[in-house]
Amino acid sequence: MLLGEASALAPGRPLTHREIVAAVLTATRRALVDAPPSTQHVGERTPRPRVPRPRLHGNVPAVGVPGW
Numbered sequence: 001m002l003l004g005e006a007s008a009l010a011p012g013r014p015l016t017h018r019e020i021v022a023a024v025l026t027a028t029r030r031a032l033v034d035a036p037p038s039t040q041h042v043g044e045r046t047p048r049p050r051v052p053r054p055r056l057h058g059n060v061p062a063v064g065v066p067g068w
Helices: 017-032
Strands: none
Touching: none
16 A cells, blocks of 8 residues: 555545545455555645756855866
């Protein structure tokens, strides 16, 4: 089971306990009736904000790099 962070039912809303419980019960019922194995996705992943990389400004030599 893969848990997301946002609800698939209402975009922008966090995944609720009720949605998680319903998905776990569904997966358990499937396993008990000998359904083929599968991965169950609950909710949606939210993209992480991209962290900018540090940039060197000007002609600053890199520490420990030969040739600078």
